[in-house]
Amino acid sequence: MKPDDIHRAIGILREETRAWRTPSVTVVAEASRSPFKVLISCIISLRTKDEVTTQSSARLFDRAPTPEAMEGLPAEEVARLIYPAGFYRTKAEQILEISRRLVAEYGGRVPDSLDELLAFRGVGRKTANLVLTLGFGKPGICVDTHVHRICNRWGYVATKNPDATEMALRALLPPEYWIEINDLLVAFGQNLCHPVSPRCSICRLSDLCSRVGVAQSR
DNA sequence: AAAACGGGGGC
DNA sequence: GCCCCAGTTTT
Known part of the structure; x- marks a missing residue:
């Protein structure tokens, strides 16, 4: 090649x-230009079909569109909202931990560097790069x-x-x-x-x- | 009952 | 680098 x-x-x-x-609009396209939504959608999408991810993400963001709102939700509620996506307990924990850290360490903003993104539990290279490209328009x-x-x-x-x-x-x-x-x-x-x-x-x-x-x- | 859905993390 | 892991939905 x-x-x-x-x-x-x-x-x-x-x-x-x-x-x-x-x-059809993919979940990432829908969440485009919102680094937070790209990031959380990626967590939800693990091992689940795009359509289910889209629906689950929409339900969650309807309830909590920002890190501040998200960290205020009980874990059980986050789990319930994303239930069909599977692995809802692990995902809910990761979503809440990420939201808490975004508020505490970054003033509620998603960082725009690969290394900072990789430091979150549940965020690997695929997720980090998708946040950079779709969330921030960076290469x-x-x-x-x-x-x-x-x-x-x-x-x-x-x-x-x-x-x-x-x-x-x-x-x-x-x-x-x-x-x-x-x-x-x-x-x-x-x-x-x-x-x-x-x-x-x-x-x-x-x-x-x-x-x-x-x-x-x- | 079995396969499909896809990535992160530990060793 | 390889192996293990998390649950629901579809066939």
Whole structure:
């Protein structure tokens, strides 16, 4: 995989995304420009489907849209509001601890540096980078399951470690592309390059893919 | 009854 | 780097 390839991929995805991207608003897009909502949505989204995350987040933010309001809620209520997302007890604790620390240590604002974000319990590189990109519009490479799967299929990395994928993409592309490539790859993964039964027959990037001819489906 | 949903943290 | 963990929803 070379820089030329990724630039061609970006060009094609820019065109293709109009064809198959679903109009549905993702939870992150909805929470866009509110670093706090991006952050908390990310906690809720762990191991749960996007739609459930969206609904649970909406219910929670309806009740507590800010760190100040959030830290005032009893843990049981937070747990109840996000119940369908699963792991509600752990998530409620993390949400409350983060909210408390935001108020106590940052005056109720979400910090905008990777290191400060990573210092919160429950916040890893994926969440921290998503807060930077979607919450603050700062460059970041956010490797979720979609991005990681696609980069493996394209031969960027041959690892189970998403951090390696993040570093590979950082090295391959200048920062001005980072937000866009993330958006394009996630949409590509959600709509076409699925975990199982990807829609290879309508994919224009199959020459980049190690999967071609192996288990083509549909 | 089993699979799908995806990331963080500990060792 | 590998392995373990948290629960609900869907099939």
